[in-house]
Amino acid sequence: MNLNITGKTALVTGASSGIGAATARVLAEEGANVIVSYGKNRTGATQVTKEIEALGGKVWLHQMDICNAREVADAIQAIKPEIPGLDILISCSGQTIDTPFMEVSPIEWEQIVNVNLNGPFYVLQAARELFNEQASVVLVASVAAHTGVPHHAHYAAAKAGLVNLTKSAARALAPQVRVNCVAPGITLTPMGQRTINTIEDGYAKKKLLVQRFATPEEIARCVTFIASPLTGFMTGSTLDINGGRYLR
Numbered sequence: 001m002n003l004n005i006t007g008k009t010a011l012v013t014g015a016s017s018g019i020g021a022a023t024a025r026v027l028a029e030e031g032a033n034v035i036v037s038y039g040k041n042r043t044g045a046t047q048v049t050k051e052i053e054a055l056g057g058k059v060w061l062h063q064m065d066i067c068n069a070r071e072v073a074d075a076i077q078a079i080k081p082e083i084p085g086l087d088i089l090i091s092c093s094g095q096t097i098d099t100p101f102m103e104v105s106p107i108e109w110e111q112i113v114n115v116n117l118n119g120p121f122y123v124l125q126a127a128r129e130l131f132n133e134q135a136s137v138v139l140v141a142s143v144a145a146h147t148g149v150p151h152h153a154h155y156a157a158a159k160a161g162l163v164n165l166t167k168s169a170a171r172a173l174a175p176q177v178r179v180n181c182v183a184p185g186i187t188l189t190p191m192g193q194r195t196i197n198t199i200e201d202g203y204a205k206k207k208l209l210v211q212r213f214a215t216p217e218e219i220a221r222c223v224t225f226i227a228s229p230l231t232g233f234m235t236g237s238t239l240d241i242n243g244g245r246y247l248r
């Protein structure tokens with residue numbers, strides 16, 4: 001299937017690792033030029049840019065702490081003269097901490113909500129002036145947005161906020177920009193592995209219809225498809241990619 005994104009320009013936050021790195025690679029495989037955006041992990045991000053270069057694609061490397069609105073605005077201004085506008089924005093940065101509900105401190109709550117909700121909003125708002133006609137945004141939430149998680153309450157609440165932000169942004173930016181969201185289940189990335197280490201043995205076999213965890217590439221392919229013009233009638237939606245963990 002041709003996704004019709006050859007020569008399009010895509011910005012991926014959280015592209016230094018896991019699902020974001022896989023999405024940057026899949027976008028490049030499909031012919032897009034990719035801005036690889038990272039927070040701290042320059043080594044991981046540089047590796048992704050090398051892989052994209054090897055595919056023959058155009059690639060840029062940019063750093064920003066998405067929790068810092070000023071830094072995000074500056075990074076977007078730095079990107080602006082380098083690209084012919086933005087066709088695709090993937091907000092994939094995220095973080096969680098495994099802490100029992102009653103032990104979450106105000107500082108930890110704020111940090112996790114900053115990374116998973118405030119940051120994506122700062123990026124989306126700052127990127128507004130870069131969008132070309134028929135641009136497309138995909139925000140990466142989590143199945144936790146639907147289920148709640150007692151030891152990731154901040155994370156689940158922030159991801160639920162992202163599902164709702166998708167609707168407001170879709171309304172605000174239409175018809176120029178479509179905004180959609182994905183809600184993945186546990187995925188085999190550094191973050192996913194940390195989650196797996198805290199849950200019961202055999203969880204996937206017992207709780208998931210497909211009886212296994214996702215690979216980053218499986219999520220990345222869904223994200224890339226949703227970002228593509230093939231889903232041109234879809235906006236304000238959240239797609240579940242959870243192996244049957246939670247059926248709405």
Ligand SMILES: NC(=O)c1ccc[n+]([C@@H]2O[C@H](COP(=O)([O-])OP(=O)(O)OC[C@H]3O[C@@H](n4cnc5c(N)ncnc54)[C@H](OP(=O)(O)O)[C@@H]3O)[C@@H](O)[C@H]2O)c1
Nearest residue numbers: 014017018019039040041065066093094186187189191192
């Ligand atoms: N893995 C799962 O089981 C799972 C399930 C559902 C949803 N998700 C979501 O999928 C997304 C990707 O997760 P992943 O599993 O691929 O995790 P990961 O491998 O730990 O990658 C997280 C990414 O987020 C970036 N990031 C974190 N804080 C940041 C900040 N302040 N500023 C900029 N970037 C920041 C990291 O960049 P640096 O390291 O460069 O700072 C890294 O690239 C997240 O939004 C996550 O919530 C994951």
